Amino acid sequence: MADERPGGAERKAALVIAAYEQIAAKGLGGLRLREVANAVGIDHSTIHHHFPTKRDLVCAVAGHATRQFWTATPATGTPREKLHAHLTTLGRMIAEHPDLHVVLREIDLAALRDPELAEAITANERGWQASLTSVFADGAAERAWPDGVDPVIAARLVIASVKGASLGSEHAAAVLAQLDTLLGGGSPT
Amino acid sequence: MADERPGGAERKAALVIAAYEQIAAKGLGGLRLREVANAVGIDHSTIHHHFPTKRDLVCAVAGHATRQFWTATPATGTPREKLHAHLTTLGRMIAEHPDLHVVLREIDLAALRDPELAEAITANERGWQASLTSVFADGAAERAWPDGVDPVIAARLVIASVKGASLGSEHAAAVLAQLDTLLGGGSPT
Amino acid sequence: MADERPGGAERKAALVIAAYEQIAAKGLGGLRLREVANAVGIDHSTIHHHFPTKRDLVCAVAGHATRQFWTATPATGTPREKLHAHLTTLGRMIAEHPDLHVVLREIDLAALRDPELAEAITANERGWQASLTSVFADGAAERAWPDGVDPVIAARLVIASVKGASLGSEHAAAVLAQLDTLLGGGSPT
């Protein structure tokens, strides 16, 4: 009822969001704890009560970003339809909210050198990979895809295409639609 | 025979290479002029004699990296063969020299906020895009690809896949092979 | 009784004084934040906690110096006596505390190129000018000065003489006494 003095959890969430926005705007290398604190309206040293180190905050942002991403990509129907919906949604999301994907890519890169960060993002990607793999496997039974489609590898291809497309957000939708076409052609079930 | 005292141009090149390696190892955000200078064996202030600012050095690295990339991707034969060779080469390169692609991706991301850097990388990408587009256009005449392949968009898809795949170098070759299969079907000319 | 741990305001004042002394000793061009910090006994980076930039510190010194100067020059009595007291006091001050006037001159010069600094010093000088002008105007009514003395210009002459005299502190008192003689003639009220 009284949300004037936010509890610890809300403050933490606010910090994560502020940090997320900073990363989207200035990149991971441009992230400044002081500015994050300012954006939330607290002193910059107070931030360490919620996140002992900068890295902890960044990891939390990684979790937040992957969650955002995942939440936005549900799908139902046949495997063909699921894939189509997935790629369409992602294409639109990249165009409409490039921030999320920029942050995700920023973290992908940093994760190459930071195992802790990698862990924070891997969980999400494992889910994505698994979900896509099962879509491809399901579709394979009904010959929904062209010959030569390996479920695991095709899932990786989709993920790679999405990541790469997110670096050029203007063309992302078209690129993913092209991939969709290639995978399902003009003949969805 | 006396290359003990390197001329200005060689020093510059050595600095670019050292910076490139630093970026590959520590990321753009971990690039330190002092370490670059140490690697080359000169005082860190001397760098500014060759590159007035850090940014100038990074731009030079961008040029170097894109050149590396481009020179490593020639191809001959039919459109089908060209594409196959291209994707195979890239897949192998990502696996064997992940550095190059990491640096390229690092710069891609930074270029979102630095127009000067963007310019250094755009020239290369325009060439890549044009080359791929013409391969797809040529192949279209002889129906080398599945239906629905738009040369321009397909080129972008390939680029996106390569970029995305380079973030997970272990699977890059398989991913690009999958894309190759998808595009060439079971029937290369 | 516990002034071991100085509060923020005291630290700031101590920094200003230390900077003032540095400028007096080495000139504005010889002012080093690290030495100021050392003199106060803190890390040099802590200075920026109190004064965001070096310029801010210098402006604070400008304020401090002008205040020092102004508080040291009160006067009472007839216009003639006021002027005499003023010039005598200044002559003595320049001789006894040349530091203050050196710093003031240093800042005068820098103010030619730094509007912010100019502002910090102008306020003081306006007060000085106004005070002197009114002394001269008051004296004019009782014919305390030789013919041809314009209150505003005479005030400027006094200021100019003081400034110029402060560059050669050994003779300052005599110089200002000469000016006093010239203005008051042999007949002080």
Added chain:
Amino acid sequence: MADERPGGAERKAALVIAAYEQIAAKGLGGLRLREVANAVGIDHSTIHHHFPTKRDLVCAVAGHATRQFWTATPATGTPREKLHAHLTTLGRMIAEHPDLHVVLREIDLAALRDPELAEAITANERGWQASLTSVFADGAAERAWPDGVDPVIAARLVIASVKGASLGSEHAAAVLAQLDTLLGGGSPT
């Protein structure tokens, strides 16, 4: 006849003038050897062939500036007329060419901490002082000044007023005219 390749002396003079202009524009603290060299069209390291150290160049500028000043202040006639002409000329010069006086003041200040510089400027000032003193002494014989004028001190007062006035060039002429009035009143011989 061939002034394409300037001899050492001309080059030196050009450097002094360029340095002088730099000091006038940016202050002594803003003097950069590289920019001086650029202004003259030579490499910045070549400057050391003409002036071993920066200080040497500054001393040369001090000489140049004092010479400029002195050249511009001749006077003839009775002591009264001489003084009047002198103060008028100086007042006009400060207004029309404030650069010279700014540089002179800049050097005055620096000379407080640099004996070598002091020496370069003292010679000139001694001449100025002597010349003024003799004007005052000559005038004393014919009672050209008010009572109480000591030739030596009055000379110092004039010098101090000129220096101080040069810090506020807009009012310099009026200030020095006021001093002139005070010294000679409405009754020049």
Added chain:
DNA sequence: GATGAATGAGCGTTCATTCAT
């Protein structure tokens, strides 16, 4: 939980100067 003062390592950059060519 929050603050402000302080820290210290380190950054990119500057600049007079040196030296081999």
Added chain:
DNA sequence: TATGAATGAACGCTCATTCAT
């Protein structure tokens, strides 16, 4: 005489972090 490469000390400033209050 002139150059360009190199030096090295020093500079102002940044920023994550610590700690007493």
